[in-house]
Each structure stands twice: as structure tokens, then as C-alpha cells.
Amino acid sequence: MSDNIKIHNKSSRPDNIVIRDNHKIEKCIEIQNKLPSFMKDYFIYLKGSVSVSSRLAYLEDILFFCQYLVETHEHTNVNDTSEITLSDFSSIKARDINLFLGEYCSRYYKKIGNNTMIFENNNRALARKKSSLSTLFKFLYRNEQLHENITDGFNPIKLPKPQPDAIKRLDIDEVAIMLDAVESGNGLTEREKIYWKKTKLRDKAILALFVTYGLRLNELRELNISSFNFSRGEFTIFRKRGKEVLMPINKTCEYVVKDYIENERPNSEEIPEEHRDALFLSLQKKRITERAITSLVKKYSSISMCTSRDKGYSPHKLRATAATSLIQNGFTIYDVQNLLDHDNVTTTQLYAAHKKNVKRDIVKNFEWLAEKNTDDDSIE
Incomplete structure (x- = not known):
């Protein structure tokens, strides 16, 4: 064509x-x-x-x-x-x-x-x-x-058969380290810092959207300026099989996206017409590629895990990170299934298996009898 x-x-x-x-x-x-x-x-x-x-x-x-x-x-x-x-x-x-x-x-x-x-x-x-x-x-x-x-x-x-223990994802504290790295530049080489200074707001917005919504790589790449309606607090995602989904935006993601648009993204007149509506741009002022997104995710996730760049995680691992984090924070598997667009709830159940100490927490908070303090009992 x-x-x-x-x-x-x-x-x-x-x-x-x-x-x-x-x-x-x-x-x-x-x-x-x-x-x-x-x-x-x-x-x-x-x-x-x-x-x-x-x-x-x-x-x-x-x-x-x-x-x-x-x-x-x-x-x-x-x-x-x-x-x-x-x-x-x-x-x-x-x-x-x-x-x-x-x-x-x-x-x-x-x-x-x-x-x-x-x-x-x-x-x-x-x-x-x-x-x-x-x-x-x-x-x-x-x-x-x-x-x-x-x-x-x-x-x-x-x-x-997929095994829960085989699912790779970041722990919540590792997510915090990753977001701090993109904020401060900690863990980056001197060469990486040259590009970081030009793209840190973009990269922070990309990582925040990944770990909050568990977006697929292509869903994030295809986001546009026009995808966001900040006055209504929502944005549009175009998912697999042509599905168009309205997603509420939380304060964190609204802040990082606006911060990028207002303080780092090139002015509209500097961008080629075909890429003018693209949310995330490369340094060449074109819609960012899947390869570039994967590279930056691997870079920052490797810092959080204290490993080499090639051992860093892919965007799909951040999707798993979002799923397990939501479940660990008390959301049901059906809530997470809906947010992440899983066809089958059994996929979501694999992430639920990562919820730590779930049986102990359930039993501990479901006591039928009040604990008896034997020290206060009188002996007759």
C-alpha cells in the first residue's frame, strides 16, 4: 500500500x-x-x-x-x-x-x-x-x-498448564523502586541519563499506565491525545477484536500524563501531521514503537530487580504486576478480569494464586468465638 x-x-x-x-x-x-x-x-x-x-x-x-x-x-x-x-x-x-x-x-x-x-x-x-x-x-x-x-x-x-509460580511480575516494593528510578535517574548509566533527561516524563507516564491498568503493549502504544477526556476523568482504549473501552483515570495517571503533555511533549506544530495526535512520541517526534517501549520497560524494571538490562521484564510482565497488585489489595478476580480484558476468569485466577497468606488471613479474620484470656480467670 x-x-x-x-x-x-x-x-x-x-x-x-x-x-x-x-x-x-x-x-x-x-x-x-x-x-x-x-x-x-x-x-x-x-x-x-x-x-x-x-x-x-x-x-x-x-x-x-x-x-x-x-x-x-x-x-x-x-x-x-x-x-x-x-x-x-x-x-x-x-x-x-x-x-x-x-x-x-x-x-x-x-x-x-x-x-x-x-x-x-x-x-x-x-x-x-x-x-x-x-x-x-x-x-x-x-x-x-x-x-x-x-x-x-x-x-x-x-x-x-500455566503454573502460578511461573508467572513473572514485580513485587509492590519493586514497582516503587522502578518509578523512583524514572523519577530520579537512580541506577541509570551516564549514557542512559542523556536520553533520560529528554524522556523521563514520557517514560514515567508509560510505566504508571502499565502498572495501574495492565494495558497490553499495543493498547498503550496506540493511545492518542484525543483518547483522554480529563474533564470527565476517563480515557478510551482500543482493545483486541475491535473493542472500544472507556476507562476511568485516577489522579496519579492524570497527573503524569498531563505533566508529560504540558512539560515534555513537543508542541503540535513541531510534530508531523500523521503523528500529531499520538500521545507517546519518540525523540524523532513520531509515534513511539513497540520496540522502544519494550526497551524502556526492560531498562527500568531491571533497575528495580538489581539485574542486567537483558534480564529486565517485558510490558506483559507489568500486566501481570498490575493483576497481582490489584488482587493483593483486595479486588476480586472478577474486577481484575474486567479491568484487564481477560476472556476467561481462569486466566485471572492464576494471578490470584500470588496473594500471599490468603488462607491465614481469611481464617484469622473469621473467628466464631472471642479469644479467652486464661490469666484473668479466677480459680474456684
Whole structure:
């Protein structure tokens, strides 16, 4: 897509969200043009039934499978993925999919330039590929293009059950150290302090929003000036699957965001038009990148944990930090589920397992009988 294309946006969504999704749609169309024409009905089905991100992920997995068929000459003799026929697909059995996932995908080689790269997929990645192929084959069967539903024969892929103890997050005192580091510069190298002086208000606002609301990386990056309505005490988040959510803003976050906007963020006339509404900007006066946000989070979290920069935590660990901190402060898992936009409350329950001494606290504060002071008892 040309960078000069303008978006005619009449929706309530800001231009940056529309443009972001449009880039993904363009990628979807590009992949669809490389896939067989008999999948056209399936493309329409995806367009109306899943989010743009899921649609892109499914199409990438299906293209990968079709490339495998062409490269290995399994079930087809064509030289291009777009030439694969429905008849070729009709010859594919469940066993072929199981071999593709279990044997080929787990470890395969690709020639890239003069180098041969080794690629490996863990069970989570294999499960996603299996899901993409299951969706395709089920649709082709329901659409009466295939005479057999082979998906029942796909081997199960066991995913490790998440363990509460494996969830990495900062303790409350470590959050305090992290926020102090961005406030004072403590723990930064002399080189880091050069940039810190230019971005400390921005970085403080980013960290405060992460640990208060448990925002996803992309949710924070896509925030705009227009996302905030300070007079009403709220701001708008654009979440996965196109969900638009109004979030109340507390005094701390209102202060740090306003402080950044008024005292550090460049004036509007200095910012390129396409980035003028972006809340968080780079030193180049462009919307900050996901990589830059990840880098600053790892930097400040590593200071709080007294470890090296590469051992610092990612933004997702601050999401876990927000969840466990809220639960430790007495909020229910359903409150936290709603705030963090968890699809399933079982995800939130993993964070609840970090609440320390919960059984002891419950029992201690639920005494049926008053404690008897034996020292005051008279002996008759």
C-alpha cells in the first residue's frame, strides 16, 4: 500500500487505529492472492467471523502449509501455491496433517540467501497451526467442497498448564523502586541519563499506565491525545477484536500524563501531521514503537530487580504486576478480569494464586468465638 494513501474515516475510531487495521487487511489480501482460488469462500468467511489480527494469522499459517505442499510435492505437482487445486486438497488425509505438524513443523530448514536457517516450533505454535488448518478443512467440508471432515483425526497437541509460580511480575516494593528510578535517574548509566533527561516524563507516564491498568503493549502504544477526556476523568482504549473501552483515570495517571503533555511533549506544530495526535512520541517526534517501549520497560524494571538490562521484564510482565497488585489489595478476580480484558476468569485466577497468606488471613479474620484470656480467670 502506498504511504500517500489517505484514510476517509467517518467512524468513532481514531485514524491511527483505522490505518493499523488497514495495513493488516492489505497483508491479508496479499496472502490471499498467493493462495488457491477455491479458498475464496473461506476468505469471505474469515473476513466476517474473526478479528483482522486472527484473520492474518490464519492466512499466514495456511500459506505456510501450501508452500510445504509445493516444496515437498506432497499431494500436488504444481510449482506455485496459487495453482493448488481442490482435487489436490481432497487427497489430503488426517495422517498427512499430523505428519506436517508433528514431523515437519517441529523442526525445518529454510534457505535464506547464502545461509540455511533452522526453525523450530514449540507446542503452542504447533497448536495455532493446527487450529488454522482445522478451521480451513472444517469450512471446506461444511461448504460441500470436501466430501470428508478429516479434522477429527488430527492428533491432540498438549499445552503445558500455566503454573502460578511461573508467572513473572514485580513485587509492590519493586514497582516503587522502578518509578523512583524514572523519577530520579537512580541506577541509570551516564549514557542512559542523556536520553533520560529528554524522556523521563514520557517514560514515567508509560510505566504508571502499565502498572495501574495492565494495558497490553499495543493498547498503550496506540493511545492518542484525543483518547483522554480529563474533564470527565476517563480515557478510551482500543482493545483486541475491535473493542472500544472507556476507562476511568485516577489522579496519579492524570497527573503524569498531563505533566508529560504540558512539560515534555513537543508542541503540535513541531510534530508531523500523521503523528500529531499520538500521545507517546519518540525523540524523532513520531509515534513511539513497540520496540522502544519494550526497551524502556526492560531498562527500568531491571533497575528495580538489581539485574542486567537483558534480564529486565517485558510490558506483559507489568500486566501481570498490575493483576497481582490489584488482587493483593483486595479486588476480586472478577474486577481484575474486567479491568484487564481477560476472556476467561481462569486466566485471572492464576494471578490470584500470588496473594500471599490468603488462607491465614481469611481464617484469622473469621473467628466464631472471642479469644479467652486464661490469666484473668479466677480459680474456684
